[in-house]
Structure formats: structure tokens, C-alpha cells
Amino acid sequence: MAELYIIRHGLAGEHGSYPNDDERPLTEEGHRRTHKIAKRLRELDLQFDLILTSPLTRARQTAEILQSRGLSDRLEASADLAPGGDFDHWLTWLDQWQHTEKNQLAIVGHEPNLSEWAERLVWGEPKHQLVLKKAGVIGLTLPETGSPVGRSCLFWLTPPKFLL
Amino acid sequence: MAELYIIRHGLAGEHGSYPNDDERPLTEEGHRRTHKIAKRLRELDLQFDLILTSPLTRARQTAEILQSRGLSDRLEASADLAPGGDFDHWLTWLDQWQHTEKNQLAIVGHEPNLSEWAERLVWGEPKHQLVLKKAGVIGLTLPETGSPVGRSCLFWLTPPKFLL
Secondary structure (H helix, E strand, O other): OOEEEEEEOOOEOOOOOOOOHHHOOEOHHHHHHHHHHHHHHHHOOOOEOEEEEOOOHHHHHHHHHHHHOOOEOOEEEOHHHOOOOOHHHHHHHHHHHHOOOOOEEEEEEOOOHHHHHHHHHHHOOOOOOEOOOOOOEEEEEOOOOOOOOOOOEEEEEEOHHHOO | OOEEEEEEOOOEOOOOOOOOHHHOOEOHHHHHHHHHHHHHHHHOOOOEOEEEEOOOHHHHHHHHHHHHOOOEOOEEEOHHHOOOOOHHHHHHHHHHHHOOOOOEEEEEEOOOHHHHHHHHHHHOOOOOOEOOOOOOEEEEEOOOOOOOOOOOEEEEEEOHHHOO
16 A cells, blocks of 8 residues: 655745745755754654655755655656646656555645645545645555545644654 | 644553453553653643543543643543544533633544544544544644634644654
8 A cells, every 4th residue: 555745845935035936945944954854754764765846946955855864765856746736647647656566655845735635635625624834744545546536544644843 | 722632542452352341451562652652742742731531441541641641630531532422512512611711632532433523623524534543643723713613623643653
């Protein structure tokens, strides 16, 4: 059974603080805390076959920190995970990925997309009732066959403060 | 804003291993692990104005361990939290409790009730897609006024293994 870990990027500068928002990086504190969280995730024995990240700087940096702490050997970027990304297009990718028989996937991206996607996977529609803080993590188990929409199970949701 | 922590009782003997299931206690390992989890919850700075527990032995023992680790000064039993307990009756109790202006409540009980109640509070109906392991914890924020059903937010859900 495949597990999907949905991870929001770490603490970045304020929106508008950077000329091109796509390039807004993690703050110094964001780097520090994200490293601590990645270390803790590794201590919890997590390891991913692949980290798929939004191409935006704050997400990519978060994904690189996860990789640097030994959470995955593989890191790829996907435009589907950028703000406003295409859920259905990502589902098609996910279906293909599941056929590779890998079973531990992490995706790194942005709110409100990530918690909406999680709700669509678990309950079939977004209700905006999940709270996913920066550097927070959601864990889902995906069904072995068929669409994961409305059929995935939520086994983990944590704010970063409970990982530090 | 009130926070509700929903905690499933710790590891108990197998169903049917005890003459009266209501009196089935935590196993030795259940005691040990529940103490470790309670210690960790306290380290995470949690403290409850009240722990409301199912009257069944395995739940009451779990609640007593939480209390012994400094998580609350107050512990009460409620038949609403027994298996098959009355959600609507408990909601009436909750409404009264919220009027006392306390804002940190823990309830200790059983599956499948607890995850169904959590889903009703968050999404308005149970969908059986939340995974709440023994000694696992769900954290919800309740709206300040009005019914919490379908209007609460999920900020935490953790299996015990990520607390040990």
C-alpha cells in the first residue's frame, strides 16, 4: 500500500518581500527549523522513494533539505505542485508512478493547494478544515488500485511544533 | 478558541480475553507505552482543563496515566464515551462545558466512535477515512460559537509511534 507524505515548504519571507515571488527563499530561521524537522522525520524512520517538489524556490529548498538529511535519494520538480497547480494532471502522474511499484512518495508544495488536495484524496472534496502549517506534514495511505480521490486514509497530520 | 484532544485508550488485551469486556485492562506493554506517550504529550506542552473518559477500565487507566503525568488536574467519566456512546448527548455536555470558558479538553475513549466523532465535527459526517491507533491523538479547534459539527478544524492526528 502506497503512502503519500504531503509537506508544506518551510518558513519563507513575507509575501511581497521579494521581487519575484517564485524566487522567495526560506528565511534563516526557516532553514534552521526545516533542518530540525527533516532530522526528526529521519529519526521517525521515514524514507521516500521520491520527493516531488514545486519548482518555486522556497519549496525546492525545503525538498533539498529533506534530501540532505537522508530522506530520499531522488528529487524531481513538478509544475503541478506550484501554486494553483493542476490536481488532475498530478493524479495522472501519480497513477503512472504507482505502476512503478514504489510506495513511499513525498510531495512538497504550497497552501492552500496541499490541504485541499489532501481533503480531495480523503473525502472527495475540499472543505478547508485541515490546518497545514509551514513545514507541517500530512500522511495518507493510497488505495492499491483505482482512483485515490475520496478513497485515501489520513493517518498523520502534524504541525511542525510537535516535531521540534 | 477551544481545543479538543481526542485520545484512544492504550494497548489492552484482546477482545474476549477478559470475562467482562468493560473491565479489560491495559496490558503491561500498554501501560508502559501509554506512560511514554503521556510524558511526550507533556513535553509538547499540552495541558487540559479536564480529561473526560469512557468509564471502561482500559480508557480510565489511560486517562489516569495522562493525569499522573501532569496533563490535567481534573478527570471525569462519561457514559457518552463508552462504545456506542451518544454523540448528540455529549454535544449538549460540550456546549455547557464551553460556557465555563475552559478551552483545553481531552476525551479518552474507543474506536470506531472517536474517529467518527472527529469526522462529524470536522466534515459533518463520518466517512471512516481517519486512522486512529491505540494511544493515538487527534487535535481539533472548535468554533467559538454555534455547533461544532462540520465546523471544527483538524490540526493534529498522530499515531503513537510518532510520539515515542
